[in-house]
Amino acid sequence: MQVGRVIGDVVATRKDEALTGVTLLVVQPLDPGRQPVGRAIVAADAAGAGVGEEVFFVRGREASFPFYPAEPPIDAAIVGIVDDWSTEGARP
Amino acid sequence: MLLAKIVGTVVATRKDPRLESQKLLVVRPVDPSGKIDGGFLVAVDTVDAGVGETVLVVSGSSARMASGMKDCPVDAAIVGIVDHVEVTG
Numbered sequence: 313m314q315v316g317r318v319i320g321d322v323v324a325t326r327k328d329e330a331l332t333g334v335t336l337l338v339v340q341p342l343d344p345g346r347q348p349v350g351r352a353i354v355a356a357d358a359a360g361a362g363v364g365e366e367v368f369f370v371r372g373r374e375a376s377f378p379f380y381p382a383e384p385p386i387d388a389a390i391v392g393i394v395d396d397w398s399t400e401g402a403r404p
Numbered sequence: 405m406l407l408a409k410i411v412g413t414v415v416a417t418r419k420d421p422r423l424e425s426q427k428l429l430v431v432r433p434v435d436p437s438g439k440i441d442g443g444f445l446v447a448v449d450t451v452d453a454g455v456g457e458t459v460l461v462v463s464g465s466s467a468r469m470a471s472g473m474k475d476c477p478v479d480a481a482i483v484g485i486v487d488h489v490e491v492t493g
Contacts, residue, residue, distance in 0.1 A: 320491035327484030387466035
C-alpha cells in the first residue's frame, strides 16, 4: 500500500456497469516528506475519503476486494484514511 | 486507474482468438489537467470510446475484470469515458 493525498474527483457518466456507484478520486502519491511523488492516479474510494485528506491505497487486482462480491474493474482503491503518519530517518 | 487520452487505433488481423472483435486503441496517460504525461499504451476498449476522448484505463490483471474481458489476454482496458476531472486539493 502507499500513502497519498486526495486532490480531486473524476466524473464519468459512461463507464463499465460494475463501476456504477463507485466514487472515483484522484490521488497523488506522497513521499515520506509529504511531497508529491510520481503520477497522480485515479482510485476507487472504499473508505469514505474526501478531497484534501491523506489516505492509503492498495494497487493491483486486490483493489477490487473491498467491493466483494462485486468485481469492478479497478486497479487502485483507497482503503484507509490516515489520521497521522511519521517516519524516522527518512529524508525530510 | 490512469487518466489517458485516446490518440489512435490499432488494427490487427492475426491475433489471439479471445481478442477477436475487440477494439484496440492507442492511449497516452495524461495528468489531471489533461497534459500528456508518459508514453503510449494499447488498451482494449469496453465502453465504445473514440479518438480524442479522455478515458479511464485500468491496467494489470484488473483489466480482465472489465466487461467481456474474462480470461482474455489483456493488461489494459478502457472502462470509462471521463466527463471531467475536478482538482481542488
